[in-house]
Amino acid sequence: MTKIMNQYSDFAFIYDELMNDVDYNKWVEYIEDIIKSKNVNVKNILELACGTGNLTIPLTKKNYDxxxxxxxYEMLSVAKEKAEKEGVxxxxxxxxIAELDFELYDLDCVLCACDGYNYLTYDEEIQNSFFTVYDLLKKDGIFIFDISSFYKLSNILGNNTYGENREDICYIWQNYFDETENLVDMELSFFVKCEDNKFERFQEYHKQRAYKEDEILKMLKNAGFEDISIYGDFTFESPKDDAERIFFVCKK
Ligand SMILES: C[S@@+](CC[C@H](N)C(=O)[O-])C[C@H]1O[C@@H](n2cnc3c(N)ncnc32)[C@H](O)[C@@H]1O
Known part of the structure; x- marks a missing residue:
């Protein structure tokens, strides 16, 4: 059966399995190291684009609210089920996240990990989100987010096709990079083994924007952030030209 689905709908239910090579413990450690390095007292965190809770759950276990x-909806439902199983x-x-409507202010930390902002493809969307985050934070609060770099989206994903053939899941991931708009169109076809040992096929179409660091920096400054650090690939150093993940750390 072939179905055309939206972003992170059926994919939500196999997302964790396909992300099993990502070290989320290391990610949590890195976030905590960033918080320590900026001397911010963080008790509560608003996590944007939290997905299936791969950071949300371990951070909750470390006593952050x-x-x-x-x-x-599907990613959140997986997060909810996992949290219930773990008693969290x-x-x-x-x-x-382009139209955040959150009523609690004076937050210690706003976090957005693993491409959330690449999914906002218009300047107005990301700018609007930054304005709201700035408003939501307490004075000295910290905003930590990362994006897949321009280099990764234009060169590594670029116009390339990836695939994997696992025992229970196979996928084909075709990318098309539009150089005028700096957008990557991703066509994902998944084949997932069902109980009767037949494979069900479904497709999703994702779109991400490749942002240059300067574009993001300008929008952060417009929103009011002045103390901004930019790090590459889980380090505390400026991103190298071939860095794949760029971290922005902004103190209000
Ligand atoms: C690559 S996943 C990352 C999920 C999670 N942060 C993690 O590290 O596993 C990207 C997430 O961004 C979410 N997302 C994409 N566009 C969004 C938007 N406009 N508002 C809120 N979430 C969005 C997707 O639903 C998905 O859960």
Whole structure:
């Protein structure tokens, strides 16, 4: 059966399996190291684009009060189920991070990990989100997010096709990079083994924007942030030309 689905709908239910090579413990450690390095007292965190809770759940276990926001109902439902299994209480909200509607202010930290902002493809969307985050933070609060770099989206994903043939899941991931708009169109076809040992096929179409560091920096400054550090690939150093993940750390 062939189905055309939206971003992170059926994919949500196999997302964790396909991300099993990502070291989320290391990611949590890195976030905590960033917080320490900026001398911010963080008790609560608003996590944007929290997905299936791969950071939300371990951070909650470390006693942070967290609310997670994501646009995908399915990703949130996986997060909820995982949290229940692990006996962790999470506050989860289905919202678009371009139009955040969060009523609690004076937050210690706002976090957005693993490409959330690449999914906002218009300047106005990302700028609007930065304005709201600035408003939500307490004075001295910290905003930590990362994006897939321009280099990664234009060169590594670029116009290339990737695939994997696992025992229970196979996928083909075709990318098309539009150099005028700096957008990557991704066509994902998944084949997932069902109980009757037949494979079900479904497709998703994702779109991400490749941002240059300067574009993001300008929008952060417009929003009011002045103390901004930019790090490459889980280090505390400026990103190298071939860095794949760029971290922005902004103190209000
Ligand atoms: C690559 S996943 C990362 C999920 C999670 N942060 C992690 O590290 O596993 C990107 C997430 O961004 C979410 N997302 C994309 N566009 C969004 C938007 N406009 N508002 C809120 N969430 C969005 C997707 O639903 C998805 O859960």
């Amino acid at each position: 967290i609310a997670g926001i994501d646009i995908s 209480e999470l506050v989860l909200l289905q919202q678009d």
